[in-house]
Every structure is written in structure tokens, then in C-alpha cells.
Amino acid sequence: MKWPWRKRYDELDEEIRAHIEMSAHEREERGELAEEARAAARREFGNVGLVKETTRDTWSYVWIERLWQDVRYGARMLRKSPGFTAIAVLTLALGIGANTAIFSFVYGVLLAPLPYHDASRLVVLNETTPRVGTVSVSYPNFIDWRSQSRSFSQIAYIEQVSFNLAGASVSRPENIQGDSVTPNFLSMMGVRPFLGRDFEPAEGNSGTQRVLLLGYQLWQSHFFADPNVVGRSITLDGNDFVIIGVLPPDYRSLDRIDVMLPIGVWTTNNPSAARRGDRGDSTVVARLAQGTSLAQARAEMEGIAASLARGYPEENDQFGVQLRPIRDAFAGNLRTEILVLFAAVMFVLLIASANVANLFLVRGAARTKEIALRMAFGASRSRIIRQLLTESFVLAFLGGTLGIGFALAGIRLITRLIRQDTLVGASIGLNGAALLFTAGVVVLAAFVFGMAPAVHWAKRDVQGELKEGGRTASVGAAQNRLRGILAVAEISLALVLLAGAGLMLKSLYRLINVNPGIQPDRVLTMEMYLSSQRYSHDPAVLNFWRQILDGVRALPGVESAALGNHIPLTGRHGRTDITIEGMALPKPGSFPHPDIHTVSPDYVRTLGMVLERGRTFTEADNDTAPLVALVNDKLARQYWPNEDPIGKRFMWGRFNPASKTPPKWITVVGVVGDTKMYGLANPSRLEVYAPLQQDADDDMDLLVKSQLDASALTSEIRGVVAAVDKDQPIFAIATMNKIVSDGVAAPRLTLVLLGLFSALALILAAIGIYGVISYSVAQRTHEIGVRMTLGAQRLDILRMVLGQGGKIALVGIVVGIVAAFGLTRLMSGLLFSVSAGDPETFAAVAGLLVLVAIFACYIPARRAIRVDPMIALRYE
């Protein structure tokens, strides 16, 4: 390739050559000998290379040319040592790849702007109660919040709804989900419908016409993106809804949104909307008014909630309010995980950089003579440093490119391992921000490991270098110290990572060994929701469930089948107050508030729960029989300590002594073991089970225990359901094992990634310490030879070498343990029944590092004791 500056280059050469020749010519004319004249002229001129160099500095495009030259030179040098290049590039690529992959998640979940107008002023509000924690907001309370608060420019109510969709538009009946919202919701969020119109204020009132907006996905899949969809209708739960528009494709919500309805439609069909004590699946979103801070809004809302608690003690006693930025609601539970992993990959990248810096230092030592020669030929010190930096940038560029490949693979792997719903619609991809971040990391890395040799070179004495041939003890001293420090840093960073991974491992082990209270093996579960249009009264509902159970039980291979409405670990739940017969009546907010289950007779057996006392339900526990219930161990112990709970009685709701109607007492007939309703890491709550026939529910999970393969069984069950009602959808199909393992998916993923990162860190740190020791052994070959000649035993030499490595390892471990004690505290939120400073874990990882360090030092140490003194002495 011919570059524009080539000509300029040649011309400068010629100009200077002419200068010297003219000078020599003049000297000759003055009578000097040709040879002498030439030499004198050259001497007088000075350092040709340096003059050229400084002259070129004045050229405007010189830096491009320099850069290109340096890049080419760097590439050539890297090609000449493929081993070094491969290790350095791979090390960097792994560091950068892991970093970019994790940053893509950090960006997607924590940083990417939410697709709402001025999202930083949006807050999510919930009610709270000490018995449960965060709960939904009752609609009448919301109405009061709206009229009493001054902190918000807008406030909206969002109720989750679900429907059965059947008929000609779908190949198979299905269940769809959506939100019912106050009409101001979309405009408050700054979201405009993709097609059609937004809701109108009147649609917030009961008795409004049934209208809805389609989610973009549903519009694509069920209406084939029909641009004339507005005005058409869709049948949900047997009711016709007029489609008034389509939501935009980038609409993002905390829930899956197939359809969006105005709240007026929901209040029309739901008497519970008017009950202040009913808290369904709802949340409130508000926009802070201009000039109002979150803290001010929180103070005002707490006042309003307190006054509502006083004003409506029956419904609101001890209920408070919680406000948080909408960003927190979206980041949800992943925040700590992601930040911990991000810190971990930063550590890996630091270790990788330290390692490459170490490699560079070794190489720098090997290249002493080459560089000294280049400086003697007129390369300026700054030029050499620039050259070395360029070389490291070339390396970082290669590492970065390969790293992006690793990152893409990593992102794909992690998104496959992660549960999609935990990402709440965050799109994770190698996006611009992630790339920008990688570029930043690469430049930083290049700078870090480019600087190490550059600093080293900045204070070298070229003359000495050339004379001594670049192999003296004094040369290495400072460098060895630097390399020792790098190795110490690597070991301490690796220890922090290992400690984190160790804690996660122990935590996950404990979590997996938590008894969920059920035996999930070979149990398949699926949900069915009966639309109230078709099954408007209990006998119809019960008749449907009976037919389903009979049909499924008759399938070959089925051991048992049961129904339950709130399966452990699925997140579905229902809670209500109860009154224990004879208890001192507490304040309204302090009644026992157990999780309630409606279950069919075989429920306990099918789920493999423990029956501790009494009996389970039978077919005889129907609507004409005495009311009965099962309670869990925790409830029995808490309310009937040291008594036999069998035969004790309680009632739904709060006992009112003034009431004329006699209380409906329910008799406890059995005690079952506690189950984990809200995740393995959370304690069990109070639980009460009622028989299906006495407490019918139209939304149940079918549980089937069998020897059959899940997908075969599913299609058999589909047949059974279709035979009973061809329009009845089945959804949320999963094996119980999947549900249990999904419960530990997040900590497991964190462990897998932390484990990978710390393994990488361990290998890199081992390479680091190995490099230092083996280089030092190579340098000290002569000294070792002398020592052996003077009578040192092999054991002494071994001790000397291992001692040197041991010192590095020990300092690294001590520093690492101190750092780890400080840093693992940040991940205590992720740990289950393990303290962040668990001494066992710390001891184990320290021990592991000692072993690895000894192994890494042993290889060069063995080389040292094999030194033949005679050869070593001649080695100079």
C-alpha cells in the first residue's frame, strides 16, 4: 500500500542525505580525505534518526502515520510470539466478554430508560400490613388517596385481570391476561395507543360499555396485525368487547399484558371493587407533582393512610402505605444479584489486566535489548512508550473483538437460564451502551497493562542496557517487586471472588435442602379458570371439577389427582382473617391471617404433604355435612399449644359479638405439615385448608401424580377437559419439580456465574504467581548454581523458591480475606442461612488458594532444584 506520507518520508531522507553530502563535499574541497570528510560530516550532523523524528513531529498528519506504523509494528511483534499473544488475548477476551455480558444485564434491567414520559417522577404505591408485608391497594382506599393527596399531579389504579378466550379466533381455548386501569393511566405514563384511541374519563365509571385496547403481541398473533381492527370485537369470558385500539409495541409493564380495559368495566362486574377490605391484585402508580420530592409524597401518604386506618378500623387497622420509584419496581429482586455479579466480573477483568500486565513485564524484560537498540538509533523515549502502548491497544482490540463474541454467547446462555418473568420485559442484548462500556473497559485495560512496561521503560538507562545485554540482577529488582505486587493483587481479588462463590454455594446447598413441605416428584400441575358467565353458581362449578377429576383419575397410569387453588411456590395465594373459638378478640388488624386453600380430598396425598394428626378430607365432607378444615402445624402450635387441635373450632372472618346471626364454626379434623408458599427462603405462614365441596372456587390448579411423561399426560388431560367443555382453556402447565427448581433458579444462576468467574480468577491468579516464580527462578539460575556449589541442599533451594511464592500467596490471602470480609457483606441479601462472614467458607477458600499457590510454585521450584551447578555457573 502506498501512503501519502511515503513520498514526504523519502524526501526528508533525501534532504538530509544532501545536507551531509554537501557538508562532506565542502570538507573535501578544503582538503580533507574523502573518508574522513564523510565521517566528520556525519558526526557534525548528529543523530540522523532523531533529526528525522523531530522534523516529522512538525508534520500535521504525523500522528496518523505514526499510529499506523506503531500498529503494524505492534502486530508484527505480536505475531512473532504467538504463545504470549494467544494467552494475553484469551485472558482479555474472557474478562471483557464476561464484563460485557453482565453489563448488558445491568443495562437492560437497571439502566435502560423505561418507555414512559419522565419515568423518574413515577412512583409505585402499595399498602402494607405487619402480618404480611407489601399488599395490594383496595379500590375505595385508592379513591380516598386520589381525593386527599396533593403530592401527585396524576394517580392511577391498575387491577390485574384474566379472561378465557375461546371461539373461532383461536385454534385452542386459552387464558389471557391484562390490566384494568383508570382512564388517566396511559396519558400519565406518556404512552399513546399505536392504533385507535385512549380511554375516556367516563370509562372509569361503573356501567360503561365493554371496550378494550389490544396488546401489540395479541394484535399480531390473533388479528394478524389487521390495521382495521378498531371497531371489531373480541369475546372474553363469553362477553363481547369492542376493540378501541392497540398498545404500542414497546409498551412495558410489570405484568403480561394481552389486553387493557378501563377500570369502569372491572368495577361493573366486581362487587369486591366497592369493598374497602378487599385487596385484589392491584397496584397504584402516580406521577409526583412539580417540585414535590418522593420523601414529601411519602410523608403525606403516610398521614393519609394513618387517617384512613383510624377512619375505617375494620378494614384498615394497621395498614400503611409504601412508595418506591417505578425503576425499583421493575428492577425487582434482581438488583442485588446483578450488582454482585457486576462487581465480580469487574474483579475478573482486574485480574485479567494484572495478568496481561505481568505478561507484558516478562516480555519487556526479554525485549530489553531490542528496545535499547531502537532508542540508540534515535527512537525517543516517548516514542517507545507510545509504541508499547499501541501494542497493548492492538492486543486489547483483539481481546475486545473476541470478547464481544464471548459476550454474545454469554448473553444467550444467561437469558436461557434465567426465568423470563424475572426480567419484567427488559430487553437484554448487546446494545450500544454495553458496547460503549466494553470500549471503555478495553481502553482502560489497555492503559493499565500498557502503562506497566511503559513506566518501566521510562526510567531505563539505555547505555547500561546495551552494555549489560539486558540480563542483570539489578534490572530485575524493581520489576520483580512490581510483578510480585500484581500477583498479590490477583490472589487477593481471586480470594474475594472465591469467598463470594463459596458463600453462594453454601447458601444454595442450604436452600435446596429446605423442606418445601411437599414431594414434587412426578406431579404435574395446570390451572383452569371457569368464567362466571358459564359457571355462575356453585353446583355448576363443583360439577365441572368432579367431572374433570373423574376423567383424569380414569386415565391409565394416573396414581392420584386433586385440585387446589393455591399451590405452594407458585405465587398464587389467598389470605383472610379467622377467629379462633374462645380467643380474646384482638384489634381488627391483629386477627390471625392465614393463607387459605380450597382443596379436593386427595390433595394432601397427591402433593405428598405430611398428615401429622387426624384425617384429610373425604367425599363425605360436602355442603350438607358439618363444616371441617385442616390446619398446618404452625397454626396448631400457635393457637392450641399443648392441646389437641383436633375438634377445635374457628370461623372465617372476625367474630362480632354484636351480630345477630350465629357464627359458622368450622371444626379442625386434621393437622398437616407446613408448606413453603412464598419461596424456600421464606418462613412458612399460618395455613388453613377447606374442602372444595364446602368452599367452591372457580379458579383451581389440577394436580396429577403419575408415571406418565408430562407432555403425553398433558394431551390426555386436554382430551378429558375438552370432553367436558370444549371452550375451557388449560394454562400454567408445569411439573412440580420445575416449580420447585424455578424457586431456586435465581440463586442457582448467581452461583453458576459466580462459580465460573471465580474459577477463571483462580486460574488467572495461579498463572500470575506461576509467572512470577518461574521468571524469578530463571533469573536466579546463576545464583542457585552458586548456592549449590557452596553446599546448599536441594531441600534448601526448594524451600527458598516455595518460600518466595508462599510469601506472595500469604500476603495476597491476608489482603483478600480483609477485603472479602468487607465486600461479602454487600451480598448478604442473597444469602440464605449463611452469614456473609462465614468462617468455614473463608477458611476453605483460603486453603484452596494456598494449595493452588503451592502447586503453581512447585513447577518452577522443581526446575530450580534440577539446576546443574556447573551449567548454571557458565550460564552468564
Place this chain on the structure above:
Amino acid sequence: MKERYRNRIELLQGTLDLLLLQTLRWGPQHGYGISRAIQSQSGDVLQVDTGSLYPALHRLERKKWIAADWKTSENKQRVRVYRLTAKGRTQLADERSRWEQLSCAIAGILNAAKKEFET
């Protein structure tokens, strides 16, 4: 290596530029010629170091105060010859008057000091 240059008499910033422009006032000249001219005209007091000369020539060329052409010398050598441009002529006048001001000022100070010393 750096020290070698540091030990030489360094011309005041901008002085070399003035000398170069002034030398080229007598006609186009190549680098070697310029350095010889400065040396002889200063009575061998000033010796322009090649490490300063060529960067300065190229810098002035970039500023378009001087221009360069390739010519063939008496002994059949291709040489790069610099000449003063119109812009360079103006610049030379400026630099000159600035230099005169400066030397006047310095002379004034030195004379004052001399008088003080004498009294």
C-alpha cells in the same frame, strides 16, 4: 541522550525563526546553506543544530511563511531549496520590529544597571 541537547546554547524562542527568515531574504537556499550562512554571518558564534534547523524549516513551511522546491545543485545533487513567501516577508518585518523592541528594552535595562553600577 537528552542532556546533549540541553547543554548547547539555545536560541530564544522565535529567534531561530527570525534568523531563518532573514537568511532567506538574500535568496532561496537549502538547509545546509542556511546553517552555513548563519554560522558565517554570526562570525561562527551561532551554530544551528540540525535537530532544530529541520524541524524549524518544516514548521515555517507549514505556516506558509516559506515554500520549498526541489532543485539540482552544481554537483548534480537534488536539493530541497527554501524561499521566502509574501506572507513570510510580512512575518519577517513583524519579527524584526519585535526583536528590535526587545533588544532596545534589554539594552535599556543593561545600560541603566551599568549607570547605577558606575555611580
